Amino acid sequence: MKIDINNRADIISLVDTFYGRVEKDTIIGPIFTQVIRVDWAHHLPKMYDFWESVLFGKAIYKGNPMLTHFDIDKKASLKTDQFEAWKTLFFNTVDDLFEGENASTIKQKAQSIADLMHFKLNPPKPGTRIM
Numbered sequence: 639m640k641i642d643i644n645n646r647a648d649i650i651s652l653v654d655t656f657y658g659r660v661e662k663d664t665i666i667g668p669i670f671t672q673v674i675r676v677d678w679a680h681h682l683p684k685m686y687d688f689w690e691s692v693l694f695g696k697a698i699y700k701g702n703p704m705l706t707h708f709d710i711d712k713k714a715s716l717k718t719d720q721f722e723a724w725k726t727l728f729f730n731t732v733d734d735l736f737e738g739e740n741a742s743t744i745k746q747k748a749q750s751i752a753d754l755m756h757f758k759l760n761p762p763k764p765g766t767r768i769m
């Protein structure tokens with residue numbers, strides 16, 4: 639029986655496992671390791687704060703993910719394939735490690751943020767029907 643995501647230690651385990659898989663992913667891994675050359679010692683604690691803020695409503699994350707991803711998008715274009723890869727890895731990591739109400743909530747929140755980010759980075763061209 640898996641446990642739910644209950645505290646920061648659980649968030650740390652989720653984030654560490656997720657980025658361990660991200661690094662090896664053929665679609666988005668190289669963006670982290672070769673294009674941006676992410677400093678993991680800096681990035682991972684930021685992501686613990688981000689998810690603790692999103693899931694538990696603690697205002698500890700200070701940052702602007704949209705601006706960061708606009709910058710990343712200039713160097714490595716973030717399109718449907720990249721977002722699908724990100725979401726699949728995130729959902730599978732949550733499901734492999736946890737189950738329960740918070741596990742469902744974090745997947746829903748990730749989905750909304752990812753979809754919004756995808757939309758803002760790739761706005762429909764004027765005149766394109768989206769509904």
Ligand code: HEM
Nearest residue numbers: 666669670674688701702703706716720721724748751752
């Ligand atoms: C195509 C999918 C994505 C890619 C390739 C990607 C890539 C990255 C990279 C390379 C960084 C590190 C930037 C740096 O250290 O300078 C980063 C930061 C970050 N990412 Fe993503 N990301 C993606 C989607 C997402 C999504 C869907 C979320 C949220 C649900 C997210 C949340 C964040 C946050 C909070 C940061 C830290 C921003 C900051 O405060 O500087 N990312 N991302």
